[in-house]
Structure formats: C-alpha cells, structure tokens
Amino acid sequence: MKETSVLICGVGGQGILLASDLLGKVAIEAGLDAKKSEVHGMAQRGGAVVSIVRFGDKIYSPIIGENEADFILSFEILETLRQIKFLKKSGICIVNNYELPPFSVSTGIDKYPENIPEEIKKHSKEMFLINGLKLAKEIGNSKTVNVILLGALAKRLSFPKECWIKTIKGHFPPKIIDINLKAFELGYNN
C-alpha cells in the first residue's frame, strides 16, 4: 500500500492524541507499517496541538513536510487553516465546525477570521464540516467529539470497519466502550 499521511490538529485538551493513538493502532491491526508523531509538554496547555499518523508498506519519517498530508482531521476550524500548508492539493479536510477563540481574539486584539470554510476549500480537494459537539450531545456525552470525528475520517479511509470496532473495544475501559462505539458509528454514518 502506498503511504498515507493524516494530520490531526486542534487545541490542547480536545482529545487529539487519543484519536491519533486509535488510528495508529488500526493501521497496525491492518498489517501495515505505521508511525505516529506528536509533541507533549508546554504546547498541550491550551496551545495548538498537532499529531501525525503515517501508514503504508514502509514508513521512514514519522513527520511530514509541507504539501504531504493526504488528510487533515481538524478538531477546531481555525487550526485547520494553521496546518493547511501541510495538505496536498489533492488532500481531504474533515473539520469539526467548532470555534475556540485564541486569547488574542478573546481580548479583541485579533479577529477570528471569517469564511474559513471557503479558504479551506480553496486549498483542498474536498472538505467535510462536521458538527461534532451537536452530534455528541445527541448521544448524551459531549466528550465523545473526538471519536465522532474519527468515525468521519474512518469512512474515508480504506480500513475495514471491523478493524476500527475491534481497536475501539480494546482501547477503552469497559464502561465507556459502548458510548464510544456509538460515537464512532455516528461519525461514520454522518
């Protein structure tokens, strides 16, 4: 299999690293070589967070350069723009339609950019906007946004669905497996 690179981005605390963990595990489960890279520490305190997952027959570098991602899975709409330089022109963006204003915006120094979806569309082949929080509330748990978004990504990747379900079952503690499977289905079918 030719290598595929997925960049997952958002704001510290949104559950990005969990999403990339699951994706990496699915790729291994599917018998591929896979590498995952992220940065811990100070950046996680409400800053911009990025995790990269690459999979294929043979992967060398765990990170990607500009114009090298096949997918961006974004948990916050503005963060999509910050990372879009890494997306191939033929790449696909799956974006959580959710705004978390950075501090400079909260205090009125900067403006939260308008028309972000239009800008994303300009630099990608396709864009899917997902109302993650609304969907999460539908199943009664606002903390499942990350798994919902992962479901939406899974739909567009070529791994068998069973691989995902097996990985989710193996990853979460028993009492939250069901809610996360539900969240995954919701994202997958959205």
Next chain:
Amino acid sequence: MKVLLSGNEAVARGAYEAGCNIASAYPGTPSTEILENLRKYKDVYVEWSTNEKVAFDVAVGASFAGARTLVAMKHVGLNVAADPFFTVSYEGVNGGFIVITADDPGMWSSQNEQDNRWYALMAKIPMLEPSDSQEAKDLIKLGFDISEEFDTPLLFRLTTRICHSSTPVTLGDNITHKIKGYVPNVSKFLCLPSNARRWHPIVENRLLKLQAYNEKLNKNIMEINDTSIGIITSGISYQYAREVFPDASFLKLSMTYPLPIKLIKEFAGKVKKIYVIEENDPFLENNIKILGIQVTGKDKIPICGELSQTVLKKSFNISTPEPTELTVKIPERPPVLCPGCPHRGVFYTINKLKLHAMGDIGCYTLGAFPPLNAMETCVCMGASISNAYGIERASTPEDKTKLVAVIGDSTFFHTGVPALINLVYNNGCTTTLILDNLITAMTGHQQHPGTGKTAREEPARKVSIEELVKGSGVNRVFIVDPYNLDELKTILKREVSIPEPSVIIARRDCVLRIKPQFAMKVNNDICTGCKLCVNLGCPALTFKDNKAYIDHILCTGCGLCQQVCVKKSISKEQKC
C-alpha cells in the same frame, strides 16, 4: 505480534526485558514517559527523585550494589547531574548503568537546544542513539551488556521525535537480573585523587576497546546503493534522510561514540561524496573530519532547529511544491494557563502590585505572557530564588521592596531548597512565593516529596513545605488560597515591604486534577464590557458583542472573574 510504542515506551520495555532492577528520574519533557511506563513492570523499582543529580546518585549507588540501573532525564537535567556523570566514568559500574538523555531539537518544551552528544565525548563514555522505537528497545538491552562488559556508564541519547513518535515494536521475553549485592571496594568506588590518577589511563584504554567493539557492531548498518552519494547519519536524522535520498548509500550509526573509524573509512572508500546528516551540532561531522575523511554537512544543513524532510530538501536545493498562500491572517495560539489554574490569581496580583517577579520552570512560566505579564526572568530549575536574591544584592533599598521569587512546589524540592537556605543565611530579604499545586503539573502530574505518594502512587512519607521552610530559618511563613485575591494582595503587599525573608505558599490542587462543580456566568444586563475580567487571561472568558462571555464547558468556577468584576455581573451556577 507488533505493537505501536513511543520511543519512551520502548525504552521502558527494553529495560524491563533486560532485567533492569532499579530506575530513577526527575520528570522533564520529552523524557517523562520513560519512568511512567516502567511502572507497568512490577519487577522494576521506580522512583521520582527530587532532582536529576539525586536520581543519578541513586542509580549509581544501586549499580555499585550490583543492580542493573537506569536514570532518565531531559537534556538540561544532565547539566544538573553532570558532576557525578564525569566521576562515575572513572569509577565504572558493578551492575549495568544507563544514563538516558532526551534532547529537544526545536525546543518544543525547553529553554535551550544543547546537543548532549558532546557529554559522551567529554566524559569518555560510550553512546547509543536509536532511530525508532524498535531500536530503542533493542539498544537499551545492548546498552546494559556494554556497560557491564566495559565497566562503564553508558549514555543513551534520545531526541523529542524519537521519544514521542510511535513505531512498531516486536515484544520479547524478559530476563531476571540477580542483584549481586554491595561489596565494599574502596579502590574502585572512592574517588580520591590517588585512585583517580590510576583510573584515568584505564578510561583512555577503555575508549580504544570500545572503538574496536564498535567497528564490529552489527547495529551500525551500511547500505550501498548509488555510490555517487554516501550519507553518514544516526538517530531520527536517518529517517528523514532515507526519505529524501531513497537511492543514496547510507552508513547509519547506532553507537556514535567512540566512532568506528575503520568502518567509516571503509564506507568513504565505497562512495564518491559523503554528507553527514545530523540535527543541531556537527558532532559526527567534526569528529569524522578529524580522522582526515572528506565530509560535509553543516555547510548546507542548519545547526538551529529540528530537521525534517522539508528542511533537508531545502538544504540540498531539492524542489518542493509551491507553498500554500493564505489570504487570511491566522491569530497565534500560544500555550496558556488553563481555565481555573490556581497560578492565575497570583500573577494577576503580582501584576496589580507592580512587583518584579523572578520566575522558574513549570506551567507558571506562562505567567510571563500577556495579559498577566508577571514574570521577568527564567533561567533554569531552582534559579528564581537566587536570581531574585542576587538582584536584591544589587538593588537600592527602595527597589528591594518590589522583588519576589516565584517557584513551583516540585521545582522548590528540586533545587529551590538550597537557594532559599542561601538567601536566609546571607541575610537576604526577598519574598518567595511557592505556587503549590500539590503535583508536578507541567510534565503531566508526577508525584513529588510533598504529595505523600510514591511514583507508583503508593503511600509515602510526606515532606511538608511549610515545615521545611521554617526549618530553613524563615520566620514569616504564610499559606494562602490563590483563589482569594484580596488575601493574596494583602499578604503579598505587606511581605515585600518587610526587610526579612518571607515565604508565601499559595496552595491549591492543579485544576486538571479536580472535577469542577461550578461554572461562572455573566449577566448581560449588568455587564458594561469594561474588560477587567478579560485581563485575567482566562481561556474560558472571551469578549463577544461588547460583553464578557464565559464558556460553560471550559469554565471551572474558580470565581476570580467574579472577584475582579466591579459591576457584580458575574455569578456562579452548577456545572451541567
């Protein structure tokens, strides 16, 4: 069966498989998860020590007693532990002893970009560098063997992208290493000059033996492809280079000190032009040039910052796709203190009182950023108190009353204690604020001597910060709740003006460790949009349609905004 492990997880797994008995560390990004993951293996004794030097000395003692030991730290931690590092090189080991340094090219979470490979050269200690998690696991096992065979500590050098990248690993069985037990050996373990003079030639000879060993090490891999370009590399740089130069010939080194001279010469004989591709300093390049072999690297590749495929392509003028040009300006999103962080009120108060705060290393370094702007210096772990006291020595009597040192609980135990004792002993009067959130927060909540729990979260003796401070000779010791702005302001204002040392302990749990019960809410009919609350710099508090707005999900109900609101427009509600 392969599993995806981060470099840090793989190091822990390798240590377990190699029968490591004892591991010590002080948390520091990107090294923290090594010890955290070693906790999975019940056979290994693990501890968070008070600082890297202490962790190092504990590991040395255990090695002297014949245990296989490991000590882990971030790159700057090895500066703290440098004193024993150099001496133990002379003394050697009994049980295998690995020193892990996790360097941080790109300074993702560090104050400098020092390249710790030089430590191996300077201390005359062998060094291994893995390029992925499988190698990390395998080389740790090899490292214990090398350490014991050559009677030397071994430096194991990781970088952020190895530590925090996950790659497939095949798990193996573990061996049991029987601890030999301590047997006195003064001629080996006592570093008197008379002994050290005898040891030094042995160390020099050991390097020659290690070099001969490295010549035959099957972990150094030579791949001969297109012979017009040969690349010598190690660690994560190999992965980047392999991707950018798929057809080139490679010499990938796993043991990067002492270098395998004959092997490098052999490689040089097979290829036309050699590039050395390495992150940060020209460590390999300079040491290969000394051998009289023609190589280049840093004439093209930057010394500063992390490497990547993109950086390499640019360095070698390999074409890259047109960069994406955006028509909108993207506001920055720097890290910030969390909503409800107990440090916020302290920095807000320092700012209001117009004090000069000398800072330290931890989450609270974020207090330097706008709108709090309440930290003016930061040098290294434990420096705040001595820096503030040093400034006090060089200040006028009036300026002395505006100085405060700000240090976290874990950092205080790390190296703040001797600094405070120095201040007391030398008749200083700087006020010290200990921000006690009852955990080592920045690195992800590790236990420390003040928490009453061991690294495995089992009960431990609790060291009381207030008793320690009083025992150090400070008479004026106050404990405040950092959610109480009035109390903070009254005490801080009073203490900085008093010409004797005081310590104010601002104590409250890190907000990430509690489940919030309340959230604040703005009454739009009363809010005048004065922005006083926005100056707290809370991520839950934004400004919408000329009014303050509080995000219910993010808010933890700390109530600071309610205290600063002069119009009384903010109230508390149950979290839903």
